[in-house]
Amino acid sequence: MNFKHAFTKVQLALGLTLLTCSATTFAQTYPSNSIRMLVGFPAGGGADLSARLIASGMSKLLGQTIIVENRPGAGGSIAAVAVSKAQPDGYTILLGNTGSLTINPFMTPGQSVQPLRDLEPVALVSTSPLAIVAKNSLPANNLSEFVALAKGAPDKYSFGTGGSGSISHLTIELLKLQTGIKLLHVPYKGGSPAVQDLMANQVDTVIDGVPLTAPLITDGRIKALAVTSKERSSVLPNVPTALESGFPDLVVTVWYGIVVPKGTPAHIINTLNQAVNTALKDPEMQKKFEQQGSLVTGGSPADFEKLLKNELTRWEQAVKVSGAKAQ
CATH class of the missing domain: 3.40.190.150 (Bordetella uptake gene, domain 1)
Known part of the structure; x- marks a missing residue:
């Protein structure tokens, strides 16, 4: 009985060892x-x-x-x-x-x-950060000017976003809430098609990430109104932040x-x-x-x-x- 008991313990130990090795190999x-x-x-x-x-x-x-x-x-x-x-x-x-x-x-x-x-x-x-950008023909060169423009013409100006309920949409909703402006929302299935329509003058403004918009800003195909970081973007050092422009609720990363x-x-x-x-x-x-x-x-x-x-x-x-x- 003792021998059988010992043999069983050896079998169990060997089985556990093999199982551990298999798990390690799998990992x-x-x-x-x-x-x-x-x-x-x-x-x-x-x-x-x-x-x-x-x-x-x-x-x-x-x-x-x-x-x-x-x-x-x-x-x-x-x-x-x-x-x-x-x-x-x-x-x-x-x-x-x-x-x-x-x-x-x-x-x-x-x-x-x-x-x-x-x-x-x-x-x-x-x-x-996000960048708030506009078509080159828009008669506003920064966020403050755009807000003043929109206040004078409710629902005239449109903004494109990466989709309803996206961060770009919600950030503009915060801007509307803070300023009382009324804008026409044009949702897209992502930021890229929104920016393409911006360059084609199909929408007035777009808000999307700096990685997508910065090259187009640098090339002069669109213009920047603001970025939403606490500090200016290293790739867009000449673009003021929304915070600088007097919109503290638009610090969004x-x-x-x-x-x-x-x-x-x-x-x-x-x-x-x-x-x-x-x-x-x-x-x-x-x-x-x-x-x-x-x-x-x-x-x-x-x-x-x-x-x-x-x-x-x-x-x-x-x-x-x-x-x-x-x-």
Whole structure:
């Protein structure tokens, strides 16, 4: 009996050892094939540019291709919902942003993800301000002049955004609330088509990220009225902030971060987090983000989770105060 008991214990110990080795091997083999990074906005926009930058850096470190897949619509919620329903195996990830993860839950609660319930934070990637830009023929050269112009002609001037309920939409709603101006909202499926229509004189103004608008401002194809950061953008040093222009409620920062489906194993989240942080330490990567008007961030999953909680509180209040409605 003693011999059998001892033999059984040896078998159990051997089995546990093999199981541990198998788990370790499994952890070490991720990723074993390509990864899809979904983006909820069209190609060419700020989200798309940021996604392709970080995906290229992560791909080199992980040894697998990260394929950026654009799924525009519903202010980024279509892509976010798709990722929340994907297998939690690390092969479908999302580059989400302020709007898709922390504004949409209050603008379109039945059609959006609840990030703390449906997703797992991996890492914050970058932050950047919005730019309020106008067609060159608009008779206003800064935000104060535009507000004065709009006050004199209610509902005459239009503004294009990346979609109803997007951060650009909500930020303009805050401007309208603060100043009492009345503008015509023209929603698009992302910032890139809105800016294209701005250059074609189809809308009067657009608000979107600095990464998308800065090159066009520099080339003189559109003009900037203001940026929404506390300090001037390094790539647009001659453009005043909304704060400087007398609009303190328009300090808004757009951030981009990577999330995965709820239930994704911790070792996969850690692997992706390490890839993000290592990629962002590359001086060349930092330079590319800075050229687009973005600052790299990085950090732990816990850091990103804290940001999500703070931003959810902020934008829930902003939606209620502004009375903005998704269309």
